[in-house]
Amino acid sequence: MIPRDLFEPTEAASEERFWLALAAAEAEVSRADERLAADPHRTGVQRRLDVKEGCAIAWSAGALVSFEALALHDQELDVTLPDADLRAAHRTLLLRRRASRLSLDALLEPAALAGFIDRRRERPPSPLPVARPASAGVGEAIRAATDQIQAVRTDEDDQALAAWLGLARAWLSPPLPLLVGAALALESWRALTPLGRREDLADLVVNAALRSRRRVRALELPLALGRRRLTTSGDRRPFAPTLQDRLAWHLRSFAAAAREACDEQAALSLARQVCERRLAAHRRASKAPAALAALLDQPVVTAESLARAVGLTPHGARLLLRRLGASVTEISGRSRFRVWRLAGG
Template structure:
């Protein structure tokens, strides 16, 4: 078997394992909603970094809480769009996978119409022989070459063409391999350059809607920040190398999500053990829930969440111990994280 094809299927095996472990762990996670919210903010922050829209995590979180420290600028609004898109995606099923759904994710008004099951639905794996692998990859490469690129001026028509193209992908290919191909196709078409995160959200949503992932919406932007694109290889790199790259992104994203769950679980146990013997009306446990749901928490956010005064919120934060760290280094507008 060709070395590049063998490497592609090794990346596929790693992605399958990582995604399955993350999904299984998320199903039993006691703070799955809080973890998903954290991933939304981390994804938005990473997408902004990749797109040249550098936005502080604290500004994103304060904007979400409607407690902006300053007037939101265009970069903040654009980056926050990914947080909104991921939240919208978690609330809908396969009906989101339309051109109208993509417009809705990108911030336009309107509702997504009904749609048949996802084109990225789980399917049986390919023939396990080397010849079967080569035939499958040759078919996928051919599908990429048939993709229309930049031939439609209307963005929603281009999105619809991409969706129709994903439905023609061979069903015998594993779901994650088709997801990688769909991500590469979205990159080539680039129908929404100002909201290019929409393609990743739609692919992650399709995997969840089809049942490949049941308890999580995969993050694809944060791993791209640590696993950058192949060197100037958009044209030079082969389609096989591009697919291997996207599978690597999926695997790294799942591993990052699993690592974050494990870290938060350990920190949660340490903090709850510290506050476990306090009186029944103590609000520390509720504060821990907020810390699990947000990468950063300010005193006004904690006060609003708990319904207490600002100085009480600061005292509760200070009493949670070393697992809760102050990260702002300021005397005013202080922020903490778990």
């Protein structure tokens, strides 16, 4: 008879998966940040990632929002009346941009995250005191985190939010590795659900911690996009008995988010190089370089928006788009109110 524990996860196997996931996440995040920091068009890359992140957040909530619709709505170029799902996805996009201008300390204030979703309430209580993992190693911090999460016994959103803020403040501080603390913060949010299933609010705190501790310089990680990439590839969020296995999944999602950023940057860079070679012999007074700059800066363009950007008529803008070749793709499939984007961008 085959022993039953042969197929059960052991502590050593869970620990090995955790450390492998941590090493991969550290390498991928560093690689993505370096590539975006060296890219002169990183603003356009980040705008595309933000739109895709908004679509991924809507997908996690059970809604389908297309990239084209969200990008057009963000630029106030809607061709149809936006529905409730599109407006909700755009609100998350605006929250992401607003949070990117705030510090970690500002986001860890009890009223900050609650104010993001317009919850009008009395001032929530101060965060509960949590012991900082000052001298403990990673293993000891993870074992202590299990007890700290289970110690929170409340059904009140304000109390759960205050407890989560105290835990996140401790885990996102040195000397605990930042990605480990970020994984702990996301896992505890899932366990405590202080503001419902709004995991994107915890993502804002994680990205603020990455910026404040200078772990990244030019990258805003699309964490929801990384979770969707894992889920659609068959690596679903585990309901594992060990915290290390659940943290390893979050670390794999960090690596997947960083790979999404690298793929987006590589595709946009390739499309730019193809267009620049095609325009190598353009006239000095040509508007084609300005049109390419507008395509690099914005996720999508219409003939009217491109005409305003380069100072042409809409017909002249359409001729310019045709001159740029196959790297510019028409994505709307309509004969009117057409939309273009750089291929792969």
